[in-house]
Amino acid sequence: MILYNVTVNVAPEIHDEWMIWMKVEHIPEVLECGLFVAHKMLRLIGETENDGTTYAIQYFLNDLGDFETYKIEYGPKLQAKSFEKYGDKMLAFRTLLEVVE
Numbered sequence: 001m002i003l004y005n006v007t008v009n010v011a012p013e014i015h016d017e018w019m020i021w022m023k024v025e026h027i028p029e030v031l032e033c034g035l036f037v038a039h040k041m042l043r044l045i046g047e048t049e050n051d052g053t054t055y056a057i058q059y060f061l062n063d064l065g066d067f068e069t070y071k072i073e074y075g076p077k078l079q080a081k082s083f084e085k086y087g088d089k090m091l092a093f094r095t096l097l098e099v100v101e
């Protein structure tokens with residue numbers, strides 16, 4: 001199983017709107033591609049380095065082939081849509097991990 005993790009720091013002034021957007025629009029749109037088998041959204045506890053709130057949105061896939069399909073066919077459009085909506089008020093970085101246990 002593969003874990004696609006998106007870590008996002010959200011500025012305080014957009015936090016509440018962003019949270020609704022994530023739950024109602026963005027995450028469902030990501031899942032609509034039909035490649036992910038599960039997802040979780042987590043909040044980082046005890047963060048003190050910046051003014052925002054940091055979240056990890058985790059999407060689980062069966063294999064790397066599914067991730068490659070997402071990366072080519074869906075990811076760029078969804079990332080661009082996020083940036084158009086929030087710009088630098090929402091900073092994200094992505095990691096890909098293999099579940100070993």
